[in-house]
Amino acid sequence: MFRVLKRSKKSKARLGIIQTSHGNIRTPSLVPVATKGTLKSIPPKDLKDIGAQVAFVNTFHLTDHPGVDVIKKFGGIHKYAGLDMPLMSDSAGFQVFSLGRGKPTRGAKTHQGDEVPLLKISEEGVLFRSPRNGKEIAFTPELSIKNQQKIGADIMMAFDECIYYGADYEYTKQATERTHRWLLRCVSEKRLLKYSHDRENIIDEQYLYGIIQGGIFKDLRIASAKFVAAQDIDGVAIGGVSVGETKRELRKQVRWVSSYLPEDKPAHLLGVGRAEDIYDLVKYGIDTFDCVEPTRLARNGIVFTARGSKFGRIDLTRTKYRRDKSPIEENCNCYTCQNFSLSFLHHLFKERELLGYYLATYHNLFWFEKIFEDIRGKIETNSY
Numbered sequence: 466m467f468r469v470l471k472r473s474k475k476s477k478a479r480l481g482i483i484q485t486s487h488g489n490i491r492t493p494s495l496v497p498v499a500t501k502g503t504l505k506s507i508p509p510k511d512l513k514d515i516g517a518q519v520a521f522v523n524t525f526h527l528t529d530h531p532g533v534d535v536i537k538k539f540g541g542i543h544k545y546a547g548l549d550m551p552l553m554s555d556s557a558g559f560q561v562f563s564l565g566r567g568k569p570t571r572g573a574k575t576h577q578g579d580e581v582p583l584l585k586i587s588e589e590g591v592l593f594r595s596p597r598n599g600k601e602i603a604f605t606p607e608l609s610i611k612n613q614q615k616i617g618a619d620i621m622m623a624f625d626e627c628i629y630y631g632a633d634y635e636y637t638k639q640a641t642e643r644t645h646r647w648l649l650r651c652v653s654e655k656r657l658l659k660y661s662h663d664r665e666n667i668i669d670e671q672y673l674y675g676i677i678q679g680g681i682f683k684d685l686r687i688a689s690a691k692f693v694a695a696q697d698i699d700g701v702a703i704g705g706v707s708v709g710e711t712k713r714e715l716r717k718q719v720r721w722v723s724s725y726l727p728e729d730k731p732a733h734l735l736g737v738g739r740a741e742d743i744y745d746l747v748k749y750g751i752d753t754f755d756c757v758e759p760t761r762l763a764r765n766g767i768v769f770t771a772r773g774s775k776f777g778r779i780d781l782t783r784t785k786y787r788r789d790k791s792p793i794e795e796n797c798n799c800y801t802c803q804n805f806s807l808s809f810l811h812h813l814f815k816e817r818e819l820l821g822y823y824l825a826t827y828h829n830l831f832w833f834e835k836i837f838e839d840i841r842g843k844i845e846t847n848s849y
């Protein structure tokens with residue numbers, strides 16, 4: 466499934482290929498986020514021109530709507546959503562953080578108890594409340610795998626608990642060990658389903674990544690990396706980052722586990738998508754990165770550009786662009802920069818015209834793919 470084509474002599478950075486039944490992913494690579502089966506505002510036919518190789522769909526949201534049985538009826542998410550490319554699905558573990566740790570309760574010591582009405586975590590699994598209609602949604606490791614099999618993405622994530630930032634040592638240890646026990650249940654469930662009769666319409670090969678947790682504690686991170694790497698899985702992911710920690714803490718958490726990542730399996734970093742972070746983190750052996758940032762920022766009129774600083778960004782809604790004839794970036798070959806001025810983009814955002822969301826998202830994704838092309842080129846030429 467994974468071939469390393471070249472290892473850097475200066476760091477742990479590597480060039481590789483992840484092979485799936487929907488095509489290959491050249492790594493290091495961005496994994497743009499298509500939460501509900503769509504990269505917001507971008508039709509699938511444009512993804513090739515943008516350079517996107519793979520996308521990340523969200524199991525919690527697709528279970529909530531349209532429901533995984535609907536997706537299975539259509540032969541899986543690739544066919545249902547018209548996405549003919551490798552896809553990854555998450556496990557709903559991140560929602561333990563994002564739905565459970567909303568701003569009002571942030572900083573509290575425990576997930577459990579009355580203060581977090583959205584969910585309950587037990588050894589069995591997690592009980593969510595749908596943010597859409599208030600219905601209860603249960604996730605266990607087994608249900609997460611079952612649902613991900615019905616979605617049919619090429620790569621699944623094991624069910625984990627994304628631990629909130631600020632959790633103390635004792636809580637982090639308990640939650641990390643629970644995530645390990647959940648991983649074993651995910652591995653067995655995947656094995657069981659592989660040989661069951663309930664697999665029609667689902668893709669041939671579905672891979673499973675185990676998720677490393679351990680919060681901000683070095684010994685827990687290393688223990689988690691060792692445990693996860695030793696299981697019968699196809700790849701590893703580092704989770705529990707991008708939950709409010711500083712850039713230094715993020716780098717430390719990845720560096721701690723770097724030496725324990727399997728040499729022959731792909732490594733994914735969950736939820737990290739700042740270009741300046743990515744340039745550093747590929748040096749620790751990370752192959753793929755997913756992040757909502759390029760698409761989410763674009764919809765708010767924030768676009769990436771090297772104007773001013775290498776990883777700069779500008780706000781298209783600012784009045785100073787009203788008469789600006791230049792594109793977002795002079796050297797960008799994307800459809801947006803080749804055809805539209807900052808003035809027109811500013812106008813679209815001020816008037817909330819739908820084309821604005823498309824053009825800004827197109828540029829941000831294209832810009833990010835160039836960053837990864839640059840990184841791959843640097844590893845290729847030994848300058849990394």
Ligand SMILES: [Zn+2]
Nearest residue numbers: 797799802828
């Ligand atoms: Zn552009």
